[in-house]
Amino acid sequence: MTPTETPISIIIAEDHPTFSFGVEQSLARVPHMRIIDKALNGKQLLQLLNTKKPDLILMDVLMPHMNGIEAAMQIRKDFPVIKIIFISMYEESSIIKQCMQYGHGYIPKASTTDELISVINTVIAGNTYFHNSKPLLFKQPYNDDLIKKYKLTRREVELIQLIKDGLTTKEIAAKLFLSTLTVETHRKNIFRKLEVKNITELIVFALNNQIAS
Amino acid sequence: MTPTETPISIIIAEDHPTFSFGVEQSLARVPHMRIIDKALNGKQLLQLLNTKKPDLILMDVLMPHMNGIEAAMQIRKDFPVIKIIFISMYEESSIIKQCMQYGHGYIPKASTTDELISVINTVIAGNTYFHNSKPLLFKQPYNDDLIKKYKLTRREVELIQLIKDGLTTKEIAAKLFLSTLTVETHRKNIFRKLEVKNITELIVFALNNQIAS
DNA sequence: TTATAATTACCTGTTAACAGGTATTACAGT
DNA sequence: ACTGTAATACCTGTTAACAGGTAATTATAA
Numbered sequence: 001m002t003p004t005e006t007p008i009s010i011i012i013a014e015d016h017p018t019f020s021f022g023v024e025q026s027l028a029r030v031p032h033m034r035i036i037d038k039a040l041n042g043k044q045l046l047q048l049l050n051t052k053k054p055d056l057i058l059m060d061v062l063m064p065h066m067n068g069i070e071a072a073m074q075i076r077k078d079f080p081v082i083k084i085i086f087i088s089m090y091e092e093s094s095i096i097k098q099c100m101q102y103g104h105g106y107i108p109k110a111s112t113t114d115e116l117i118s119v120i121n122t123v124i125a126g127n128t129y130f131h132n133s134k135p136l137l138f139k140q141p142y143n144d145d146l147i148k149k150y151k152l153t154r155r156e157v158e159l160i161q162l163i164k165d166g167l168t169t170k171e172i173a174a175k176l177f178l179s180t181l182t183v184e185t186h187r188k189n190i191f192r193k194l195e196v197k198n199i200t201e202l203i204v205f206a207l208n209n210q211i212a213s
Numbered sequence: 214m215t216p217t218e219t220p221i222s223i224i225i226a227e228d229h230p231t232f233s234f235g236v237e238q239s240l241a242r243v244p245h246m247r248i249i250d251k252a253l254n255g256k257q258l259l260q261l262l263n264t265k266k267p268d269l270i271l272m273d274v275l276m277p278h279m280n281g282i283e284a285a286m287q288i289r290k291d292f293p294v295i296k297i298i299f300i301s302m303y304e305e306s307s308i309i310k311q312c313m314q315y316g317h318g319y320i321p322k323a324s325t326t327d328e329l330i331s332v333i334n335t336v337i338a339g340n341t342y343f344h345n346s347k348p349l350l351f352k353q354p355y356n357d358d359l360i361k362k363y364k365l366t367r368r369e370v371e372l373i374q375l376i377k378d379g380l381t382t383k384e385i386a387a388k389l390f391l392s393t394l395t396v397e398t399h400r401k402n403i404f405r406k407l408e409v410k411n412i413t414e415l416i417v418f419a420l421n422n423q424i425a426s
Numbered sequence: 427t428t429a430t431a432a433t434t435a436c437c438t439g440t441t442a443a444c445a446g447g448t449a450t451t452a453c454a455g456t
Numbered sequence: 457a458c459t460g461t462a463a464t465a466c467c468t469g470t471t472a473a474c475a476g477g478t479a480a481t482t483a484t485a486a
Contacts, residue, residue, distance in 0.1 A: 100313070128343045129335070153462055166414040168442065182464050188445075198444075198472090201379040203416040366432060381472065395434050401474075411442090411474075427486095434481070443472065451464075456457100 007034040008124055011052065013045040013068065014038070014060040014087070019109065023058065026113040033120060042066025046074060054082060056124060061088040061099065072102040083123045100130055107131045147211065150193045159186045160206050163199065220247040221337055224265065226258040226281065227251070227273040227300070232322065236271065239326040246333060255279025259287060267295060269337060274301040274312065285315040296336045312343065319343045360424065363406045372399045373419050376412065 010033060014020040020038055027033045037052055039045035041063040057075070059068040072084050085105035099106040104123045107115055108131060115131070122129045147157055162172045169187065173180040196202045205211070223246060227233040233251055240246045250265055252258035254276040270288070272281040285297050298318035312319040317336045320328060321344060328344070335342045360370060375385045382400065386393040409415045418424070 122342070126344075130341045130343075131339075155463065163413060164417060166409070166411060166417065168411070170442080178463090179465055181466055184444085185465075186463085187443085191444085196379070198379060198381070200376060200412055200416055203413055204377060204379065204420070207417065207420050368433065383472080391433090392435055394436055397474085398435075399433085401476090404474085430483100430485080432481100432483070434479100436478080436480095438477090439475085441472105441474075443470100445468100445470080447467085449464100449466080451462100453462080454460090456459085 007032045008056060008120065009034055009036045009052075009054040010056050010058060010120070011036060011045065011048060011054040012038045012058045013040075013042065013063065013071065014058070015040050015063045016060075019060075023116070026116065030117055033117070040064075042068065042071030042074075045071050049075065049079060049082075053079065056083040056085065056120060059084055059086050059103070061086050069098050069102055076102060085119055085123055100128075105129045152190070152193060152211070156186055156190050156193070157211065159183065160190060160202070160211055163187070164203055164206055220245045221269060221333065222247055222249045222267040223269050223271060223333070224249060224258065224261060224267040225251045225271045226253075226255065226276065226284065227271070228253050228276045229273075232273075236329070239329065243330055246330070253277075255281065255284030255287075258284050262288065262292060262295075266292065269296040269298065269333060272297055272299050272316070274299050282311050282315055289315060298332055298336055298342075313341075317341050365403070365406060365424075369399055369403050369406070370424065372396070373403060373415070373424055376400070377416055377419055 010027070012020050012023055012035060014023070017040075024035050024038075027035060036054055037048055039048050043066045045057070045059075046066070059072060061068040063071075068086055068088075072086075075082055075084065083105075084103035085107065086099040086103050087107055087109055088099075089109045105119045105128060107119050107129075111119075111131065119129045119131070152160075158176075159172065162175065167175065169180050169183045172178075173183045176183075190202065191197070194202060194205055196205055223240070225233050225236055225248060227236075230253075237248050237251075240248055249267055250261055252261050256279045258270070258272075259279070272285060274281040276284075281299055281301075285299075288295055288297065296318075297316035298320065299312040299316045300320060300322055301312075302322045318332045318341060320332050320342075324332075324344065332342045332344070365373075371389075372385065375388065380388065382393050382396045385391070386396045389396075403415065404410070407415060407418055409418055
């Protein structure tokens with residue numbers, strides 16, 4: 001939108017040199033963007049940041065030694081001013097969600113150069129941009145996919161909701177006018193289906209997968 | 214980016230007619246966008262949707278009778294295809310976070326027409342766009358704020374992490390070479406400080422507040 | 427150095443969670 | 457009419473969680 005006087009300085013953190021080179025070539029033609037360095041993984045990136053402070057980092061999510069998310073967690077602590085755009089081969093909602101937590105933008109590797117330039121401008125302008133062709137937000141009201149995948153019944157999903165709200169078996173039974181034994185049965189079935197060993201794992205699973213919001 | 218053949222149909226839900234009129238005027242000059250109707254609040258909007266199905270809704274966050282967030286929750290259930298862009302006077306992170314949950318985009322009312330058009334195009338293209346000049350993501354570091362607020366010790370945070378990973382008291386004790394009784398003491402202290410009554414509430418709290426990721 | 431906080435550990439109970447079953451009723455799909 | 461699944465409920469245990477204390481060692485900051 002508004003090209004700055006001094007060019008936007010960028011570091012690419014990406015373990016595949018081929019892709020990294022492609023990005024470099026693409027951005028070479030953009031006057032107000034300059035790639036000042038490259039890193040092959042998170043650790044290398046953090047070392048680079050000791051001497052060079054870019055405006056923005058194009059960060060691959062999956063890298064050896066230290067992945068992009070971990071690196072981003074560290075960077076936002078040490079250099080909160082630096083913008084981070086994640087790039088990933090996979091468009092899984094769980095990944096995109098993490099990117100929303102720890103970065104300012106996300107695009108898949110399959111994106112066009114135009115989209116890349118667009119997202120850089122957007123993020124530098126102080127906004128966020130998360131590409132998702134299969135919209136993640138509207139997939140989660142009740143995560144139907146997951147519920148089908150794990151063959152959860154309506155009642156079971158209802159129970160998960162209540163468990164997540166911190167209700168004990170007894171409280172749930174009272175609320176739903178059921179025997180506590182029935183609630184326990186449901187609970188056991190949920191555990192079996194989701195392959196979790198206790199409430200803790202159930203809650204983490206449910207929250208991460210938006211079965212209970 | 215890519216103007217469609219048939220124009221993008223839009224409904225505005227906004228309780229201030231002045232603002233609503235301004236948007237209408239602004240978009241009137243954009244050929245591939247068409248405002249097909251207006252609503253003054255969430256309830257009115259939902260009624261409109263019985264007869265008209267827009268591609269996109271420009272939704273004010275704060276409206277009388279039924280606010281934008283509530284309306285969005287309903288709409289994503291009933292008409293998941295419809296895109297929602299929130300418009301708000303306030304740039305509070307709590308509001309933006311909710312918008313990220315229930316919509317595809319967010320811009321403040323102070324935005325330019327260019328930004329409005331840009332966000333509509335972005336969202337229609339299947340992406341998300343959340344304007345935030347004071348970046349919300351980097352405001353919740355690892356959540357040191359919360360840890361300080363609740364006066365959690367290092368050890369307690371460590372315990373929360375392990376509890377979140379589904380470890381039982383015994384397992385945690387073994388891992389940290391502690392007595393199970395010690396772990397129980399820590400746990401009780403955590404419960405007291407965070408004012409939660411059981412592990413379930415602890416997990417939900419920790420995940421929601423990024424104390425444990 | 428001297429409080430203060432952090433970490434560790436223990437004691438005594440009660441209650442809830444969890445494991446591994448069986449079994450009945452009801453209803454929806456073929 | 458039949459069959460599977462959902463929803464309900466029970467039984468028998470064991471173990472973990474939780475509540476309510478007390479108290480001894482470290483660290484650590486005033």
